Amino acid sequence: MPTDAQLLVSLRASRGDDVYHEDPSTAALEERIAKMTGKEAALFGASGTMTNQLAIRTHMKQPPHSVITDHRAHVHMLEAGGIAMFSQATTHGITPANGIHLTAEDVEPALQLGTNIHIAPTKLVCLENTLSGIIFPQEEVVRIGELVHKHDIQLHLDGARMWNVAAAEIERRGLNPTLEEDRTAVLSELLAPFDSASLCLSKGIGAPIGSAIVGTKEFIERARWFRKMFGGGIRQSGGIAASADYALTHHFPRLAGTHALARRLAAGLEAAGCRIVAPVDTSMVFFDPSPLGLSIGEICDALAALPNPINLNANRVVLHHQTSPEAVDDFIAEIERLAAAVPAEKRAAGAAANVKLGY
Numbered sequence: 001m002p003t004d005a006q007l008l009v010s011l012r013a014s015r016g017d018d019v020y021h022e023d024p025s026t027a028a029l030e031e032r033i034a035k036m037t038g039k040e041a042a043l044f045g046a047s048g049t050m051t052n053q054l055a056i057r058t059h060m061k062q063p064p065h066s067v068i069t070d071h072r073a074h075v076h077m078l079e080a081g082g083i084a085m086f087s088q089a090t091t092h093g094i095t096p097a098n099g100i101h102l103t104a105e106d107v108e109p110a111l112q113l114g115t116n117i118h119i120a121p122t123k124l125v126c127l128e129n130t131l132s133g134i135i136f137p138q139e140e141v142v143r144i145g146e147l148v149h150k151h152d153i154q155l156h157l158d159g160a161r162m163w164n165v166a167a168a169e170i171e172r173r174g175l176n177p178t179l180e181e182d183r184t185a186v187l188s189e190l191l192a193p194f195d196s197a198s199l200c201l202s203k204g205i206g207a208p209i210g211s212a213i214v215g216t217k218e219f220i221e222r223a224r225w226f227r228k229m230f231g232g233g234i235r236q237s238g239g240i241a242a243s244a245d246y247a248l249t250h251h252f253p254r255l256a257g258t259h260a261l262a263r264r265l266a267a268g269l270e271a272a273g274c275r276i277v278a279p280v281d282t283s284m285v286f287f288d289p290s291p292l293g294l295s296i297g298e299i300c301d302a303l304a305a306l307p308n309p310i311n312l313n314a315n316r317v318v319l320h321h322q323t324s325p326e327a328v329d330d331f332i333a334e335i336e337r338l339a340a341a342v343p344a345e346k347r348a349a350g351a352a353a354n355v356k357l358g359y
Contacts, residue, residue: 001322002208005250006243013242017235018044019228025238029245033199033212036180036248038188041220043213043227044241048074048160048200050232051211052126053082055196056089058215058223059124059154066090066120068110070102073128075158086230090120100279101136102127104143113151124154127194130161132316133262133284135168138190145193157197160211163204164282166190167255177253195219204283205251206321207244254321258283261328262319268332273339277315285317292339293347302334310334 016023026044034042045051052075056067067083069076071093075083083091094110096102112122125148129136145155159165166187167177175182191197196215201207213223227233234240259282266280266287275288289299296315303310310331317331339347 002206002243006206006208006246009242009246010239013238015236015238018237018241019233019235023236023238023241025245026241029241030212032245032248034214036184036187037191037197037199037214038184039191039197039214040217041215043220043223044234044237044244045211045213045227046209046232046234048158048198048203048211049079049082050227050230051198051200051213052156052158053079053086054223054226054230054232055156055198055213055215056083056124056126057086057226058219059156059196060087060089061123063088064090064120065123066092066112067124067126068092068094068107068122069126070128070131071095072131073126073158074160075126075128089123092122100134101131101140102144103140104147107144108147111148111151111153122151122153124156126156126158128158128160129165129190130282130284132278132286133161133164133282133318134279135165135281141190141193154195155193157191157194159191159197160200160203161282162187162190162197162199163252164255164259167252168259168282171256171259177256183252201244201247204255204320205244205247207240207247209240210244251321255283258319258321258323261323261325262317264325265317265319265328265331268328269335272332272335274335283319285319286315287317288315289335291347292335293342293349294335294338298338299335302338303331306330306334 013025014023018026030042030044067089069091076091076093083089092110094106096106112119148155169186170177170182196213196219199212201210262280262283262285266276266285269287270276273292275291277288278286300312303312310327
């Protein structure tokens with residue numbers, strides 16, 4: 001939820017027309033994000049889906065062309081077929097051999113090179129960080145970047161949760177998340193292998209709306225053209241840009257705390273008898289309650305009925321900067337209460353099923 005402080009900042013923001021580059025608050029946010037990420041320029045957009053699709057369209061010059069992604073990637077599975085619609089490109093979703101993240105060894109044989117007229121050549125590889133809350137190892141990002149650039153293929157990042165990656169890295173290095181220079185040092189290093197990146201401002205850091213693309217000045221100017229074409233120009237965007245800027249300053253430092261809460265939740269669920277089915281690197285927990293003889297539906301209904309309801313609709317739990325420790329305690333306590341009421345034979349059947357939920 002937007003905080004009162006964010007809304008008050010919005011009231012004091014400039015009210016110029018950003019389509020004509022006349023809004024200082026939006027321009028200041030774009031300049032800040034570009035500098036923080038080590039890129040030449042940035043462009044503010046309405047959503048992560050919009051900024052991903054704008055970036056992909058900007059990279060793709062002329063069909064036939066194709067894009068490689070992880071088979072679970074948001075740009076591939078959850079953006080309403082935008083790559084096919086806007087970029088007229090084929091998407092190849094590949095499965096990582098290690099079951100967690102792509103490697104250069106996964107990507108290389110999937111590259112469509114040469115002049116075989118039956119195959120749309122690869123022009124772009126899209127990575128996602130985090131994917132299901134799992135941090136993509138930076139050394140592997142670098143290896144993939146070196147591989148694709150060797151073939152004159154571009155590399156784009158869906159960084160909807162990149163703020164969480166940066167927060168985790170800042171904590172690992174013992175740096176200060178409230179210092180702009182520390183954020184800049186980490187983010188610019190993490191994004192160095194990418195030709196472009198989409199950074200969602202609403203997920204993770206809690207802006208009411210918005211996302212940004214970063215890249216070269218030439219790339220961003222072309223993306224701005226497509227933003228206008230797609231109907232994505234926002235006239236008086238200063239208020240929402242200022243609110244996002246506030247979140248970068250005041251909410252980003254709280255992300256490491258959400259990671260700690262996620263680890264606490266995972267430990268509590270595991271102690272209660274659930275299986276944790278994905279690494280808990282940041283603020284997401286994926287769990288399987290079948291060993292307790294419980295279904296996700298039963299758990300969702302019970303959590304929704306609590307005096308302080310918890311909204312859950314799948315086996316993915318996402319914690320954010322406004323999630324309280326009490327909510328985590330309530331979640332664990334409710335699982336324990338439900339499990340205690342399950343007949344022994346039902347629990348035994350659930351444990352025997354050993355269902356691993358996908359992530």
